[in-house]
Amino acid sequence: MLQDSETVADITVVPESEMHAHDTDCDSDQSDDEATGDHNRLPSRILKEEGFLPNSDMQLPNPPDDDPGCSSSVSQTETRKVSGTNENVTSQIVGPMLHKTKNQDRKFKKIKIAAKAPAQANKKYQIPRYVPKEHDPGFTSDDPVDIFLTFYPKSLRDVTLEMSNLYAEQKGKTLNLTEDELLTFYGILLISGYNTVPRRRLLWSDDCDVSNNAVKDAMRRNRFDEIMSSVHLVDNMKITADPFFKVRPLFKHLNDINNAIPIAEHVAVDEMMIEYFGRHGCKQFIRGKPICFGYKIWSLASSSGFVHQMEPYVGSHTHLVETGLGQGPSVVLGLAEKAEVPPGVKFYHDNLFTTLSLVDEMTLRGYGSCGTMRQTQLHNVPFTAPQTFKKTPRGDAEHLVEAEKLIVRWNDNSVVTVVSNMEREFTETEAKRWNKQKRTMDKVRQPKCIQDYNTHMGGVDLHDQFVSRYRVNIRSKKWWWPCFSWALNKHSTYGKDLLSFQRLVAQTLLLRHGTKPSRQGRRSSMAVAITDATRFDNLNHWPCNTGSRYKRCKNCGGRTSFACGKCDVPLHVECFKKYHTE
Known part of the structure; x- marks a missing residue:
């Protein structure tokens, strides 16, 4: 129990990055569970780590004079000494902690009629108009x-x-x-x-x-x-302590070039996978992906498949700012900040990234945000339970409004929930679905926000599809070689x-x-290698006069103008039988 005189402070503990391969599928599209933990049962590895105050203005009370084990100062960032060097490397980039509103503190409204458009309803929640930038003349070839x-x-x-x-x-x-x-x-x-x-x-x-x-x-x-x-x-x-230090210049230069390209109006945030089956602490396993094993790359891509920003996932050494909203929202906000995305751009992200707090922050920054949500993020949201809603006719939907957000639950092959800050007006379109009983294509009602999500979400997956078509086939045992060859295909x-x-x-x-190599030594007398099966088959081997200048006999090495008509091998007539029988 906290006393009235005690100071309340949030202390962030950043554990040291794992050195073993991660084996998890909690961020796959087929998973609907979120990793949780009990703060009362933390392992010793975390309890022994240093902590820091996310808010530098907050001060802890001075310890009593008779307690020598307490310290009046707390480190702002955690550093650890790299093995084999004298360099202290920051293991986590921590920014200002953003406000996170709990669901029970929100006010959800059920509406039966279409609400007004955002421009007429409340100017506070308007997303700025997207203004495309002109292309750099150096990128028009x-x-x-x-x-x-x-x-x-x-x-x-x-x-x-x-x-x-x-x-x-x-x-x-x-x-x-x-x-x-x-x-x-x-x-x-x-x-x-x-x-x-x-x-x-x-x-x-x-x-x-x-x-x-x-x-x-x-x-x-x-x-x-x-x-x-x-x-x-x-x-x-x-x-350095960065597990990806050998390819860090590669990603830095590629991101610098990509940032010079104007951002598209619709962008998607998702993870890419670089195929790798060897041993490395950053290798991931994601069930249900076309590439299950490899390095995970957080990516920001347009609907056409062009990647504007990418950042390798390396645990606590990932070069994205921690915002306090969780890993998913921090990735979205971090990529938007590094890519210098202008206001008015519309983001699409799956249930790994989407939370209501993320949509709140995106609205404050002037970005559109639309994404699917996991059931674990919908506590205290007055929706029909998924098990019950699944029994309704296909195409049924229910929707809520909370501040600037429209939250829609739709019954398709499964129950899907989407939140968007780009429209408060609930509208529906039509989609075609296969009817197993009638064996026909039927039209079902589909919320417009879900149609927009399906249209613009696949940019990262489209890029992965392009890269996999004609992937570099030359391999190496070096752990970073897949990243190097992937960049060429990209x-x-x-x-x-x-x-x-x-x-x-x-x-x-x-x-x-290229430089054509100059031949050294004696010129070869054979243009094509002959297999033993052809050489010793005793079928249609006849000496022929080539009529050309002398070549070296394949059997004795002397000069001859004769050759085997079938094998096309220079041979003396005297050497002909010996070559085809021994």
Whole structure:
């Protein structure tokens, strides 16, 4: 029990980031449960962590003089010492704690007739009008190669060159990587996305079934292997506590370029997955996703699939501000802040992110907000219970109004609840659904806010679909390689025809920046390798005079103008029988 004289303060405890893989499906679309905990039964790992006051103006009472174990000051942020370095790294970015209103303190109204439009009802809750910005002249090119090089900027390429040469030097090797070689390296990786072979070295093979002349004429195989073993983005001697420090420059440069593109009017917040099956503390498992295992990336994308902002999820080291509203709302607000989203933009998010407090804060910032809600977020909201509402006819809906928000519950294949601050007027449209009993397509009533959500929510999933079409097929054992190759595919998805776009980019990079290797040593007498099954089948092998200049006999190495008509192998007539039988 608190006494009247005691001071009430909220203390935030930030545990150290986990070093083991996370195995959870609580944020999947199929999950309707929210992770909760008992504050009276916290594990020792959390109890031993330091805490801080979210409000710097709040002061704790001074401890009594006879209690040496108490301290009158509390650390504003938690820092921990990185193993192997002398650097203290902040493990959590904490901003001002936002006000969170409980559901029992809200006033929900059931309305039977359509309310007035927001502009006529209450100007306080109006969302500003969206004003599109003009495109930067540097981003108006329609050439696929220019588009690719714009989104994979020279600043990032320069960092890659510098760090790759430095890494090779630290390993006692001389790489001398040039920009032309790096761009050729990118082109070969892109080719592997649509011209796949089971082993990357087969791209340089002379066998007719896997040979690729474009790759062979652009870079030697051994040089490609040298670059792949040394390519880096950071100095390995400057390790930080960030689990993603090796690819942090990659995301920073890509976000800087994306921020130069005007934000679309309708954007979606969701998580992307970069496929990875190895061992890493940030690897996630999300049940029900097309990619279940890999790195999770918080993303802000337009309805067309263009990603405006992305941030890797790395636990307490995620570079997004903690707002006190929970992880989901903090992600939405953090991405909007980092992308510098102007007022008037409309956000769409699923039940992982949506809370009533988030919609309140989005309204204060001038953003539209629409998202599905979990049942665990609807305590004390006077809706019909989902089990009862499911028994109503398909297409039935009920709706409530609370301040600027319209909350709608609709019966479809399952009961879905949507909250929106973009309209207080409840309107309905029609949607087509399959009737199993009649085996026909029937029209059912559908709330307009749900139709808008379905129209604009799929931007991140659409981008994932584009990337997965022709994903880089060359693999590496390095944990950060999936992020590196994913970034190449990410900026090869902006063409109307994805395959033509990626092919044109890859071909142009090889032709412009590739260097045709000069052959060394004696010229080979065979253009195609002959299998043993063909060589020893004793069918239609006849010596023929090629009529060309002398070539080296495959059996003895001497000069000859004769060859096997079937195998196309230079052979003396005397060596013919021995070659085809031994």
